[in-house]
Amino acid sequence: EIVMTQSPATVSVSPGERVTLSCRASQSVSSTLAWYQQKPGQAPRLLMYGASTRATGVPARFNGSGSGTEFTLTISSLQSADSAVYYCQQYNNWPPMTFGGGTKVEIK
Amino acid sequence: EVQLVQSGAEVKKPGESLKISCKASGYRFTDHWIGWVRQMPGKGLEWMGTIYPGDSDTRYSPSFEGQVTVSADKSINTAYLQWRTLKASDSAMYYCARSGGYSSNWYVDWGQGTLVTVSS
Numbered sequence: 001e002i003v004m005t006q007s008p009a010t011v012s013v014s015p016g017e018r019v020t021l022s023c024r025a026s027q028s029v030s031s032t033l034a035w036y037q038q039k040p041g042q043a044p045r046l047l048m049y050g051a052s053t054r055a056t057g058v059p060a061r062f063n064g065s066g067s068g069t070e071f072t073l074t075i076s077s078l079q080s081a082d083s084a085v086y087y088c089q090q091y092n093n094w095p096p097m098t099f100g101g102g103t104k105v106e107i108k
Numbered sequence: 109e110v111q112l113v114q115s116g117a118e119v120k121k122p123g124e125s126l127k128i129s130c131k132a133s134g135y136r137f138t139d140h141w142i143g144w145v146r147q148m149p150g151k152g153l154e155w156m157g158t159i160y161p162g163d164s165d166t167r168y169s170p171s172f173e174g175q176v177t178v179s180a181d182k183s184i185n186t187a188y189l190q191w192r193t194l195k196a197s198d199s200a201m202y203y204c205a206r207s208g209g210y211s212s213n214w215y216v217d218w219g220q221g222t223l224v225t226v227s228s
Contacts, residue, residue: 001170032213034214034215036153036215038153043203043218043219043220043221044145044153044203044205044215044218045218046214046215046216046217049208049212049214050214055216085152087152087153089153089155089214089215091213091214094155094167094213095155095157095158095167095168095169095170096155096168096169096170096171097143097155097158097169097213098155099145099152099153099154099155100152101152102152102153
């Protein structure tokens with residue numbers, strides 16, 4: 001099973017600042033990585049797939065990068081609406097597909 | 109518009125059985141995997157298993173194999189997650205989600221979730 005590790009667990013950022021979230025795979029997953037955003041009381045929402053392709057309707061301030069075992073999700077100018085937990089998911093080698101433990105983004 | 113509408117919240121006792129549903133609309137049901145994801149209170153997402161309704165190919169996480177059954181009825185565009193014997197530790201929110209396609213295994217659309225509470 002591929003283990004996905006996200007860091008940091010929590011990050012607190014002021015509006016307008018840039019924030020970078022990390023996701024590491026225990027073995028290479030090529031570019032088969034997705035990012036999801038989950039707000040309290042809501043289902044997850046797809047942000048990114050193929051490591052760097054934005055899903056439909058996702059604002060351009062969200063950018064994904066990486067391949068192999070190291071991935072990042074960058075929010076270039078944080079808005080209050082971006083307060084959420086962010087999860088990465090690998091879909092390269094499954095079953096099982098695996099999610100990271102999540103990074104909570106808080107607004108200062 | 110793609111929609112995944114899940115069945116309502118359930119309160120069950122340990123040892124009881126349960127089947128929750130996920131009704132799909134707005135796309136060709138047989139062409140996309142439907143996955144099930146568990147989220148325990150205050151915790152992260154856990155992938156449980158998936159089914160491809162086109163040929164009923166079903167795959168499970170080793171953590172959940174034997175504990176749950178994933179199925180689908182393509183005549184009514186509905187996927188199911190079933191327990192034969194519930195435990196208190198099955199209390200969680202359960203989401204169904206639609207993949208991007210047969211070989212596109214990210215989850216494009218999600219149901220609203222079904223909250224399962226197991227308590228004596």
